[in-house]
Amino acid sequence: MAKRHLNDQQRRNIEQRNAREVDNEDLRPGLVVAHHGKQVMLEDSESGERHGCTVKQTLGAVATGDRVRWRENVDGRGSVEFVEPRRSLLIRPDTLGKPRLMAANIDQVLITIAPVPEPNASVIDRAIVAALDLPAEPILLINKADMLNPAQRQVMRDFVAEWVATGIVALEVSATTGEGVDVVQTHLQGHQSLFVGLSGVGKSSLVAALMPVGSEILIGKISEHSQEGKHTTRTSTLYHLPSGGDVVDAPGVRDFGVWAMTVEAVRRGFGEIENAAQHCRFSNCTHRAEPDCAVKQAVAQGTITPRRYQSFLEMMDKLADQSP
Structure with a gap:
């Protein structure tokens, strides 16, 4: 098999990655168990001990449940240096x-x-x-x-x-x-x-x-x-x-807005409407005034509740209002 030759950019990327790995050798795995403004309470994954830590400014915000890499500084305080990829x-x-x-x-x-x-x-x-x-x-x-x-x-x-x-x-x-x-x-x-x-x-x-x-x-x-x-x-x-x-x-909420809500997310949350929509006459049916709308028929037949139908329309209207 012919040896693969690396271009200059690929070599630089490898060198930078190796440098980061060397720099991170002293970092320890941890879990964010609470978040207080710019401070986090972190649980060391190896010892189970908890430490108050600051977060490296370039990392941006962290959340409770984040898996991170951190180091203990000379003053005894901890510093979160890296956030592991999130599942959600x-x-x-x-x-x-x-x-x-x-x-x-x-x-x-x-x-x-x-x-x-x-x-x-x-x-x-x-x-x-x-x-x-x-x-x-x-x-x-x-x-x-x-x-x-x-x-x-x-x-x-x-x-x-x-x-x-x-x-x-x-x-x-x-x-x-x-x-x-x-x-x-x-x-x-x-x-x-x-x-x-x-x-x-x-x-x-x-x-x-x-x-x-x-x-x-x-x-x-x-x-x-x-x-x-x-x-x-x-x-x-x-x-x-x-x-x-x-x-x-999590803190109690009097409302539960969804950040960056999308049409796809709303459809997933109203599975019964999405299933009925497969039988609408028009593929782009908005389920309002179009003829042969299977969703409206399902509402009339009682297989979709009127309240859920109205809630779905309200969320879709909110998305439309937010569109540029």
């Missing part, structure tokens, strides 16, 4: 509309709802779109099931039925009584999961119920006046579960 990265806009990194390397998103505060169906739709776009598996958690009498429990089951009909798993759980916690543990094993939901639905209480007694988990209370939760979790924090798997407890 969940970004949502903050209150100013700027992108905020919530978590990295997530493969499962537990969308948590409760009787109080009242669930918001549109927020759930957007969370599902974001999860599937990672890609990650969305799961609905109905927390505080102990607050529901049999009739109220059925109302909640009816509420989530439209998502269950699309294949999404819904679990009933109570962090207070322990109901369903073992089932949730089973779903978490072998995954890096993210808890999301409105403030006050009990995400931190659920994480505490999954952790050994005495673990330091901040838990807030519902504001009786507003029936909304207080933001107990100020930053996304990763916890290792004794039953297996990792979970990230």
Whole structure:
């Protein structure tokens, strides 16, 4: 076999890569378990010890769940020098509309709802779109099931039925009584999961119920006046579960906008509409005024709920408004 000859650019690339490898020999593997502004809490992958670290400015933002390379400086503080390639990265806009990194390397998103505060169906739709776009598996958690009498429990089951009909798993759980916690543990094993939901639905209480007694988990209370939760979790924090798997407890959100939402992401989040759209007369059907629209027919027949149909149209309208 003839020897391959390298051009000057290829040789320079190899030399630069070798130089980086030599420079990185003293770097240690770590996991970002919490993020506080420009500081991160990092867990050394070899010793398990935790260190407060700064992040190299040229790296940009890092997220909870990032696998990184870091070094301990002479002053005892750590410095994150390199971020390993991510399997996934969940970004949502903050209150100013700027992108905020919530978590990295997530493969499962537990969308948590409760009787109080009242669930918001549109927020759930957007969370599902974001999860599937990672890609990650969305799961609905109905927390505080102990607050529901049999009739109220059925109302909640009816509420989530439209998502269950699309294949999404819904679990009933109570962090207070322990109901369903073992089932949730089973779903978490072998995954890096993210808890999301409105403030006050009990995400931190659920994480505490999954952790050994005495673990330091901040838990807030519902504001009786507003029936909304207080933001107990100020930053996304990763916890290792004794039953297996990792979970990230993210700050509560009163809305769940999807950063850089695309048409493809929305279609993935509304699988029943995408399936029906395959039978529309026109391949570019917008499912509004076109004749022989299979989606509108499915809505009329009850196989697609009117609320999901309207939610889909609203997301598509928002995308159109954002187009240049």
